[in-house]
Amino acid sequence: MLLADFGTSYCKLLDTETDRAPEVIATRDLEVGFMADLATGHNAARRSKQSINELTALARGGEKIIGGKDFVLLDCGSRDIKFVRYAEGRVVDMGWNAECGASMGFTIELLAKYYDLDYGEIAVPDTGFSITCGVLGMSNIFDAVISGLSETEAVAKFVRGIARNAYRFAGSPERLYLSGGLCDNPLFVGSFPCNVISLGRFVLLAGLQASR
Amino acid sequence: MTERVGIVGIPPRSVITDLHRRRVLIFDLDEPQVRASLDLTASHLPRVYCAVLRTVVLNAMHLHLDCIYIDVGPGKCDCALHVSTILKNMLDIPIHCTRNQDMEGAGIPLCRTRMPLLAKMTGITAGVLEPEPEKGPAACRPTAGFWGVPPRDFSLLTLFPDTTHVYGWTRCMENKTPADLELESYVNPNVPTVFFAQSFCAKTALAKFLADQHPQGLYLDCDVTAGSSARAKIEAFFELSHSLFSEK
Numbered sequence: 001m002l003l004a005d006f007g008t009s010y011c012k013l014l015d016t017e018t019d020r021a022p023e024v025i026a027t028r029d030l031e032v033g034f035m036a037d038l039a040t041g042h043n044a045a046r047r048s049k050q051s052i053n054e055l056t057a058l059a060r061g062g063e064k065i066i067g068g069k070d071f072v073l074l075d076c077g078s079r080d081i082k083f084v085r086y087a088e089g090r091v092v093d094m095g096w097n098a099e100c101g102a103s104m105g106f107t108i109e110l111l112a113k114y115y116d117l118d119y120g121e122i123a124v125p126d127t128g129f130s131i132t133c134g135v136l137g138m139s140n141i142f143d144a145v146i147s148g149l150s151e152t153e154a155v156a157k158f159v160r161g162i163a164r165n166a167y168r169f170a171g172s173p174e175r176l177y178l179s180g181g182l183c184d185n186p187l188f189v190g191s192f193p194c195n196v197i198s199l200g201r202f203v204l205l206a207g208l209q210a211s212r
Numbered sequence: 213m214t215e216r217v218g219i220v221g222i223p224p225r226s227v228i229t230d231l232h233r234r235r236v237l238i239f240d241l242d243e244p245q246v247r248a249s250l251d252l253t254a255s256h257l258p259r260v261y262c263a264v265l266r267t268v269v270l271n272a273m274h275l276h277l278d279c280i281y282i283d284v285g286p287g288k289c290d291c292a293l294h295v296s297t298i299l300k301n302m303l304d305i306p307i308h309c310t311r312n313q314d315m316e317g318a319g320i321p322l323c324r325t326r327m328p329l330l331a332k333m334t335g336i337t338a339g340v341l342e343p344e345p346e347k348g349p350a351a352c353r354p355t356a357g358f359w360g361v362p363p364r365d366f367s368l369l370t371l372f373p374d375t376t377h378v379y380g381w382t383r384c385m386e387n388k389t390p391a392d393l394e395l396e397s398y399v400n401p402n403v404p405t406v407f408f409a410q411s412f413c414a415k416t417a418l419a420k421f422l423a424d425q426h427p428q429g430l431y432l433d434c435d436v437t438a439g440s441s442a443r444a445k446i447e448a449f450f451e452l453s454h455s456l457f458s459e460k
């Protein structure tokens with residue numbers, strides 16, 4: 001069975017009939033006629049025989065991977081952020097923000113390419129920008145650079161601000177399980193003011209596996 | 213010629229009875245009645261304002277009414293009170309402000325029956341135009357709850373199961389007691405419930421509060437239309453809460 005998590009920038013694919021690890025490919029490189037058996041994400045209904053919505057996939061993936069009865073799981077994608085909160089084994093809160101979380105992951109990746117930065121080598125700053133969205137936050141960077149901050153420092157404050165915003169969106173938990181490509185970004189992960197457990201970018205695929 | 217009267221909110225039963233006696237044509241201005249862009253109201257109301265009341269102003273601009281009854285008391289909201297000032301300034305017709313404090317319950321059969329939620333909501337809002345309640349259908353066992361006001365975008369109601377019970381101000385509407393805060397605050401803790409409010413409405417505070425108290429409540433606010441993330445939240449909420457409920 002071919003499972004797919006169609007992201008805005010990257011697609012995660014898993015063929016359950018082979019032992020191969022999940023594959024990540026850029027969305028723009030996906031074949032035009034590509035069809036999955038079961039999928040979630042962007043245009044999943046059009047590109048698969050059966051689809052489930054992303055919050056459901058995230059929650060089921062969290063149940064499968066985390067296993068506990070109380071947890072908050074936040075997924076930071078290219079275009080949006082979403083979370084589920086479980087208490088005593090029940091989903092008690094969830095959120096999906098495609099507006100104020102807009103283009104967060106996408107902007108963070110774009111900035112690294114534009115300024116040629118390695119997020120693994122940037123320390124978490126003591127303060128960050130107060131921002132709610134990637135697009136609007138860009139102007140903070142330009143203002144800060146004009147007023148004398150280095151590009152690296154300005155971007156670090158931006159990333160910290162984005163992480164803090166995502167943290168508040170998820171309800172400011174003491175422990176946060178993180179899903180999505182940003183798990184690989186040490187500056188982003190280190191900017192959360194709580195204990196973060198990174199689950200990587202295949203949580204939604206795990207949710208699809210659990211939904212089969 | 214038949215008199216054309218607009219109503220906003222739920223004017224007192226005595227007013228509705230009188231309108232029926234006068235055989236006027238009643239328009240519920242809270243609901244979309246004309247095909248025109250809400251942006252046309254921008255010269256009268258801020259764009260960041262309750263979409264239901266922006267709809268009221270849009271309707272009032274187009275419907276050639278003879279007069280309007282607008283409820284502005286505890287059965288509606290301060291936003292409506294301020295819209296009444298705008299309507300008075302905008303239109304050359306009588307704008308009658310009412311403060312509905314009716315407390316005699318008319319019953320809530322539609323809120324508790326088995327029926328697509330969209331049809332249920334349409335029946336409840338249509339009932340506002342009638343002075344006397346109809347004898348309603350039988351109650352069903354609830355598996356889900358919708359708490360709140362009738363949304364500006366009824367399409368989100370299609371995501372609920374037919375066995376959804378209706379709570380909040382919509383229940384007060386059917387009961388013809390719009391100022392009954394106790395009834396408005398009543399919820400059933402045993403069914404997963406979506407606590408809905410229009411964005412920029414004071415009821416968002418009560419919706420959020422009740423959702424936080426509820427063992428399985430989801431807070432949701434929407435403006436003019438329910439976007440894909442709002443729809444996905446409702447879908448996932450019911451999918452996940454039902455499977456968990458049945459396991460318990």
Ligand code: SF4
Pocket residue numbers: 262263264265288289290291292361410412413414415
């Ligand atoms: S939704 Fe809220 S603000 Fe809008 S008319 Fe109703 S009570 Fe007033």
